[in-house]
Amino acid sequence: MPPSATPATRAREEGPATGALLATRQLTWRIGEVAIVDNVEIDLRPGEFLGVIGPNGAGKTSLFNLISGLRPPTTGQVLLGGQDVTALPPHKRARQGLGRTFQSSSVFGSLSVRENVRLAVQAQRGGSFKLWRRAARDTAVAEAADRALDRVGLGHRGEALAGTLAHGEKRKLEIALLLAGEPTVMLLDEPMAGVSAEDVPELVAVIRSLTGDSGRSVLMVEHHMDVILELADRIAVMHHGALLACDTPDTVMANATVQEAYLGEAL
Ligand SMILES: Nc1ncnc2c1ncn2[C@@H]1O[C@H](COP(=O)(O)OP(=O)(O)OP(=O)(O)O)[C@@H](O)[C@H]1O
Numbered sequence: 001m002p003p004s005a006t007p008a009t010r011a012r013e014e015g016p017a018t019g020a021l022l023a024t025r026q027l028t029w030r031i032g033e034v035a036i037v038d039n040v041e042i043d044l045r046p047g048e049f050l051g052v053i054g055p056n057g058a059g060k061t062s063l064f065n066l067i068s069g070l071r072p073p074t075t076g077q078v079l080l081g082g083q084d085v086t087a088l089p090p091h092k093r094a095r096q097g098l099g100r101t102f103q104s105s106s107v108f109g110s111l112s113v114r115e116n117v118r119l120a121v122q123a124q125r126g127g128s129f130k131l132w133r134r135a136a137r138d139t140a141v142a143e144a145a146d147r148a149l150d151r152v153g154l155g156h157r158g159e160a161l162a163g164t165l166a167h168g169e170k171r172k173l174e175i176a177l178l179l180a181g182e183p184t185v186m187l188l189d190e191p192m193a194g195v196s197a198e199d200v201p202e203l204v205a206v207i208r209s210l211t212g213d214s215g216r217s218v219l220m221v222e223h224h225m226d227v228i229l230e231l232a233d234r235i236a237v238m239h240h241g242a243l244l245a246c247d248t249p250d251t252v253m254a255n256a257t258v259q260e261a262y263l264g265e266a267l
């Protein structure tokens, strides 16, 4: 296991963190003596697509759990828009623009596709239940849900039961659920998991469109290297909890330490 606090784990811009939508500082999660996430420092710039790769068990999902607030770190900070959110629970981070999908599916199979997205919009908006406001609010929620479905190419599947969707459609629905929360930072954990090869290009196009407007940023874990190389502006490499490198795809792929970490393991 690499030692903690090595210069290699510090893959961030020097100087103030201003401008980064999401930043982690010395972020560490230990179970006993083992650092599952080891002193990770990343900066996600506005509009940036940052891919996260690493062998199975490298700590990628654990890093996302710390960033989203699902677990408290042992030490270190998570900053959203320059503000320290380390003490905030997941729903408060979501209100501040942080959205995530999960590695396993989080869709209500017995509800329709449209109902799933409406629930996600309502959850994000919360707000007043006063009757006289209800109708206007319901219309706004329905419109936002339909916009999210159109964004991912599921506009025609609104009435289908979510449980009947094919894998590729389900992944799109999960992204629509995420969009319903109007996030500025999106965490995607293996969005291609279980998707058949013929559905991958369409899903890649949907994911690429996420950073295409309004400075929204994406942090994405993905095992398909061709997808990462196609989408990512920069790639962060995790190994045994630590960040080995964080740079442009060409530089990362040419990095000897990265190649060594992957020796004998599928990327
Ligand atoms: N709650 C937990 N209790 C104990 N060990 C855990 C826990 N969560 C994760 N781990 C361990 O931490 C390490 C990192 O797991 P994590 O799921 O973050 O890896 P990953 O990079 O996402 O892997 P994969 O590519 O397989 O999804 C693994 O060794 C895992 O067994």
Ligand SMILES: [Mg+2]
Residues within 6 Å of the ligand: 060, 061, 062, 103
């Ligand atoms: Mg994982």
